[in-house]
Amino acid sequence: MRTVRIRTFTLFSLFLILTIPWLFYVAAHFTVTGTLNLEQRSPGERLIVPISAAVAGLVLAFVLVGGAMRRRLLQPLEQMSAAAREIAGGAWEQQLPLSRIKEIAEVRDSFHVMVKGLQASNQKQAELEAERRFVIAAVAHDLRTPLFALRGYLDGIEQGIANSPEKLEKYLAVCKEKSVQLDRLVEDLFTFTKIEYVEAELPCSRVDLQVILQTTIDSLLPLARQKQLSIMTDFAQGDAAVAGDAHLLERAIANLLDNAIRHTPAHGQIRVQCGKDGDNVTFAIRDAGPGFSAEDLQRAFEPLYRGEQSRNRSTGGAGLGLTIARKIVRRHGGELSIANDAAGGACLSGWIAACYGSN
Incomplete structure (x- = not known):
């Protein structure tokens, strides 16, 4: 659609208002x-007719311009x-309505862009809210298993069922294990919520x-x-500084290392590398x-996803570890990926931009 600027429209309107009465x-x-x-007038001519015509023309001009x-x-x-x-x-x-006035058309286009942005933001917010509700419901469900087990063993101790030192030691060991599971679930939920709603810029x-x-x-x-x-390290010489939140980064690395420990068979080896x-x-x-299986490679970073090797809730956690780790790394401007190592086993690798300044 061809448009005109409001200045041009105004000048044209003034031209009509001045021209039509004159005509x-x-x-x-x-x-x-x-x-x-x-200058020539007939005998007895009066100005009433031309002036009346001019007034009529002025009225017509205002009607046309107003319309x-x-x-x-x-x-x-x-x-x-x-x-x-x-x-x-x-x-x-x-x-949104169309307009032949350029300035209004530009406002319309800008308004349209804003609406699309708001729509995308609203959609993302709705997805985050749905994901948050899903995660909280799932973790709350997973909290019930260790809580029920913990209460059962504590009731057994209270009622004297653990009537020998061996039984009492076993009951206490199970209670300690369940408390560790509860701590992991609560920490996962806290960290997941924190990185979802943390301020735009990390400290x-x-x-x-x-x-x-x-x-x-x-x-x-x-x-x-x-x-x-055994955990073997291979750290390159030199500076490996990055800019970020030390607590969150430690949490991300702990999730990755914990995943490796849980999936490595007894007497196995874990290798940790760092370089530039x-x-x-x-x-x-x-x-x-x-x-990783083919499905794991596609879905490992989905919230609450448990691969076939970690279906057991007693060892598989809440299924948030890798999700949290990737979100933390991405919040630091980096990336985290998974693959199967050529020598066997899984490989979790990532990168974060190096920091060269003093702060």
């Missing part, structure tokens, strides 16, 4: 005198206002990813020793487990 005046004068010479303004300016603005109210009520598919500081990796390894060594696993590739700090955790 009517000249036409009336010609009708009365038979000539276009305005044009109504169609091209006021109606599109009124329709746009009504459409805005409909959109505010959730009618995202409401069509970043300069942290050494190698230090975070080593700290996480040290914290999980007792768990690895229970299965007699251009302007990125890279890391990888390789285990000696069965690796």
